[in-house]
Amino acid sequence: MKFKLVTSLALSIALCLTWACELDTSRAISAGMTLISAAAVSDGQLKEESRNMRAVGDREAKVAAANSNYVKRLDRLTGSLGKDLGLDLNFKVYLTDEINANATPDGSIRVYSGLMDYMNDEELFFVIGHEIGHVVNGDALDAMRVAYTSAGLRQGAASMSGAAASLTDSVLGDLLETAINAQFSQKQESEADEYGYNLMKVYGKNPASAVSALNKLAALGSGGGFLSSHPDGARRAKNIEKMISDEGKR
Numbered sequence: 001m002k003f004k005l006v007t008s009l010a011l012s013i014a015l016c017l018t019w020a021c022e023l024d025t026s027r028a029i030s031a032g033m034t035l036i037s038a039a040a041v042s043d044g045q046l047k048e049e050s051r052n053m054r055a056v057g058d059r060e061a062k063v064a065a066a067n068s069n070y071v072k073r074l075d076r077l078t079g080s081l082g083k084d085l086g087l088d089l090n091f092k093v094y095l096t097d098e099i100n101a102n103a104t105p106d107g108s109i110r111v112y113s114g115l116m117d118y119m120n121d122e123e124l125f126f127v128i129g130h131e132i133g134h135v136v137n138g139d140a141l142d143a144m145r146v147a148y149t150s151a152g153l154r155q156g157a158a159s160m161s162g163a164a165a166s167l168t169d170s171v172l173g174d175l176l177e178t179a180i181n182a183q184f185s186q187k188q189e190s191e192a193d194e195y196g197y198n199l200m201k202v203y204g205k206n207p208a209s210a211v212s213a214l215n216k217l218a219a220l221g222s223g224g225g226f227l228s229s230h231p232d233g234a235r236r237a238k239n240i241e242k243m244i245s246d247e248g249k250r
């Protein structure tokens with residue numbers, strides 16, 4: 001049963017490709033050029049660039065060590081998710097009090113220790129499922145494209161003046177910040193919630209934990225953190241409550 005559900009989820013998922021992501025000097029120039037022609041950048045190129053951006057972001061963040069309790073807990077929770085879903089996912093914990101998590105289109109998911117401290121395992125699983133939903137549904141890619149296009153317009157002149165080489169890492173870092181802080185639409189949020197909710201059922205978690213996760217986030221208010229990029233927690237909690245009660249009636 002579980003296998004069947006996972007398979008049906010996997011079928012609705014476009015396969016992620018794997019790209020080489022070595023940073024090299026030639027990328028300095030290509031970054032400037034692709035920024036200028038952002039509208040023509042393919043989805044595959046954007047995913048590859050987002051992997052490069054993550055490399056920059058990971059270097060700047062305080063990443064939890066592999067033997068830390070945070071990483072052990074996250075590993076236990078995410079287990080074989082990527083393999084089960086046919087997705088190229090990778091996870092890291094950032095050590096920060098901020099209550100947040102985010103995903104980029106290459107399948108990199110970053111979970112902040114502040115969020116892990118704030119949630120129990122099942123609530124955390126829902127938030128991770130929600131983030132995977134943004135990857136699978138293409139929302140993370142859409143956000144990256146918007147960031148890329150607007151940065152291309154801003155940076156085009158600087159790149160052409162030969163400053164591209166020195167821009168690379170900072171441009172990539174800025175793009176990452178813009179993309180992960182972009183606010184998703186109500187529709188994107190609802191669909192990502194639904195994805196997370198379904199994933200909980202597939203993995204035998206109590207779907208009510210999705211409601212408590214969203215209520216906990218709503219209780220934080222809208223100032224910064226997860227709710228600023230994934231708004232309207234209270235309404236979303238009610239939506240999940242309705243899903244649970246509708247399924248109970250069947």
Ligand SMILES: [Zn+2]
Nearest residue numbers: 184189192230
């Ligand atoms: Zn979201």
